[in-house]
Amino acid sequence: MSSSDVDGQIIVNVIQVPMCQLTNSPPNTPIIGVIGERVVLPCHVVADNIPEVFSVQWIFHEASRKITASRYDGKNKKEKQDERYQGRTEFFHSKFKAGNMSLHLKNVRSSDRGLYTCVVSFNDTYHDVLVEVELQVAAKGGVPSIFLRSHMKQGIGLPCHTAGWFPKPEVIWLDGQGQVRKELSTTKMTMTPAGLYSVVTSMSLQPGSDMEVSCRIVNSLLNTRSESRVLISGG
Template identity: 45%
Template sequence: MCSSSTIVCILIFLQISHVLTAGQFAIIPPPNSIVGFLGEEVILPCQLTTSSVPESTNIQVQWILHKSSEKIDVKSYYGRNKPETQDDRYRGRAELSWNDLNKGNMSLILKKTYLSDQGNYTCIIILGDWYDEVMVELILAAKGTEPTIALVDYKGSGIGLTCSSNVWYPKPKALWLDSEGKVRSKQSDTTITETAAGNFSVSSSITIESRVDHEVSCKIINELLGMESESRILISDAFYPATSPWLAPFLIILLIFICLLVGAGYKVKGKYLICHFHNLI
C-alpha cells in the first residue's frame, strides 16, 4: 500500500504537469473578421502559440458553425485511428491541413464558398487534458462583372444611358463620373435587385445633354472589399439628336406668319359678309 506522502507527491506532480501543459498551449485569436471572396477558397485561422505539438499528444479538433437554430458540424477530427464526422453540406468542401496539425495549425480550409457559409465558427482544440476554443467570424463578398453602358433612348436634346452589372455582394454603390473622374451632379436613377442566388444586380440610368461633357464613366463599388469596376465611353456629337441654331427663330417666324394669315382671313371673311348683306337689301 502506498504511503500518504507518496500519494501527495504523485498528486502534486500531476498538478504541476497539468499547469505546465496548460501554460504551453494557447490559441491565437484572429484580430478581425475573416473576409473571403464568394465562390472561392477561404482559410479560417486557428493557430496555437506553439509551433510544435508532441507526437504522443492526442489531438482533437472541431469546427462548429453557429446558425440561428442549429450548430453545424463543419469538420471534427478526434485523433488518429478514430472516425471523423462532418455535415453533408461540407463534405468535400471543408478540410484540415493534416501535415500542419503537429505544428499547431488547426485552421479550416473552406473550398467553393456559398452565402450560407457566412457566420460565426468555433474552433475547439483538445490536446490530452488541455482544452480551449476561439470564435472566428466569416464574411463573404463578391466583386461583380464589368459594367456595361448602353444607349437606350433620346430625351429631348440629350441621350439616355444605362449602366448594368451583376453578381455583387453585399449591395454595391453605383456612380456616374465625368471626364475628370468627378461625380456627375445630374441625378441618376439606380436600382439594386437581389437575385435568387442571394447576390445583387445593379442598373443605373442617366441623361447626358449635348454640348456638355461627352466622356461618360460608370463605376460600381464594393465598399466592404474596397474594390471597384469601371467602364468608360466617349459619345460623339453625331449620336445626339440633330438640332439647328436657326430652328427656334424659324419656328417663331412661322408662328407669326400663321397668326397674320389667320387675321387676314378673318378680315376678308368680314368684308364678304358685309357685301353679301348689302346685296340682300
C-alpha cells in the same frame, strides 16, 4: 493530481500539464473570403507537445442555432462535415503536431459568412480552447456595360448593367474629369439564385452637359472596382 497511502507514506502522482495557449489573428480582424475561391480560418495552439488523441470542431453560428461545419476526431482520425459544408472543408493533418488546427474552406459561398468558433479538446489533459473568427465574403462582378437609349426630350438615356457582386456594391456615375455627376440616377439591385447581386442603374444625360460618362461599380470590402466609360458624339 492523485494520492495514495503506502506503508504510512503518502505518494503523490503528478500529471504534467504543459503550458498551452491560443494564438490567432488580431481581435476584430475579420477574414475575407472571395466567393468561389478558397479561404483559411486560422486556429493555432501553442503547447509543449500536442497529444496523439484530440478533437477539433469548427462551429458556425447561424441565428439561434449552432452548426458543426467540420469536426476532426483524433480517436478514429476521421473528419465529418455538416451537409452544407460537405466536400468543402479539410484540416491540415500534417500540421496538427505543430498546433495548426485551422480549417481550409473551399468554394466559398455567400451563405458562409458569419461567426465561427474553433474548439480544440485534448482529452482530460487540457481544457477546451476556443477562438472566434468572423468570416466576411465578397465577390467582384463583371465589367459594367453601358447602353445608349434613343434620344429623349429630357436627355439621353444611359442604362448600365453588371452582375456577380457581393455584398451590395456602390454605384457611381462620373464625368470626363472623374467627378461625380450631378444628374439624378436610379439603381436597382437584385439577388441571383447563386447569392450574388445583379445591378441595373441608369441616368439621363442632359443636352449641353459633359458627353463623357463613366459607370463605376465599387466593392469596398475587397477595395476593388470595375468601370466602363463612353464618349457620346454631339452629332
